[in-house]
Amino acid sequence: MSLQAATIPFSAHFDLTNGLSRDYASTRRMLSKMAGMYENDKAFANLVAEGDPLVYEFYELTMPEAPNELLFGTSIVHPGKVGREYYMTKGHFHTILDTPEVYYCLSGEGYMLMENPEGEWQAERFTPGQAVYVPPRYAHRSVNTGNESLVTFFVYRADSGHDYGTIETKGFRKLIVEEKGAPVVVDNPKWRDGEES
Numbered sequence: 001m002s003l004q005a006a007t008i009p010f011s012a013h014f015d016l017t018n019g020l021s022r023d024y025a026s027t028r029r030m031l032s033k034m035a036g037m038y039e040n041d042k043a044f045a046n047l048v049a050e051g052d053p054l055v056y057e058f059y060e061l062t063m064p065e066a067p068n069e070l071l072f073g074t075s076i077v078h079p080g081k082v083g084r085e086y087y088m089t090k091g092h093f094h095t096i097l098d099t100p101e102v103y104y105c106l107s108g109e110g111y112m113l114m115e116n117p118e119g120e121w122q123a124e125r126f127t128p129g130q131a132v133y134v135p136p137r138y139a140h141r142s143v144n145t146g147n148e149s150l151v152t153f154f155v156y157r158a159d160s161g162h163d164y165g166t167i168e169t170k171g172f173r174k175l176i177v178e179e180k181g182a183p184v185v186v187d188n189p190k191w192r193d194g195e196e197s
């Protein structure tokens with residue numbers, strides 16, 4: 001990709017507690033946009049029928065999708081569960097797989113769940129003040145295990161792109177669910193290797 005003309009300097013506001021910006025409108029993902037991603041399809045269908053809750057929202061700045069630019073913003077995962085599984089983002093690989101991302105937790109608590117195509121995975125804890133590095137090649141999904149919104153600030157190379165298809169087809173290898181009042185990482189019964197049709 002060729003380099004594009006440089007952007008001009010600018011600044012943007014993001015609230016330290018709720019993550020919202022007075023400068024931009026957020027992109028909102030309702031639960032119905034995550035069909036098949038949660039373990040419990042019945043609990044999912046009931047919640048969608050009862051009002052289709054807002055699960056998460058984030059800011060997508062309009063930047064040149066060029067390797068010499070950075071994209072940044074906040075991601076806000078609201079508190080809640082589908083069955084025993086905590087609210088989470090869809091998660092994605094980057095289209096340019098070899099690109100990393102940094103997240104910094106501003107408020108709330110939860111985990112960044114990560115896995116690479118080789119099958120290595122890791123869940124890193126989010127608490128306010130904690131930064132998480134998502135290495136190149138790792139799909140990443142934010143999971144809110146607390147009672148307040150999980151607010152993170154993220155930065156990644158602007159041409160990285162979002163590959164949602166792989167996660168929509170295969171799922172993540174692991175889930176984070178509540179057991180005896182605490183979050184635990186368990187195998188995802190819906191995960192499939194994707195080799196078969």
Ligand SMILES: O=P(O)(O)OC[C@H]1O[C@](O)(CO)[C@@H](O)[C@@H]1O
Pocket residue numbers: 057058059060074075076089090091092101140141154156162
């Ligand atoms: O892309 P997902 O998995 O729906 O999650 C959205 C979050 O991921 C990002 O794409 C950053 O990786 C943000 O735009 C947003 O916070």
Ligand SMILES: [Fe+2]
Pocket residue numbers: 092093094101140156
């Ligand atoms: Fe990303």
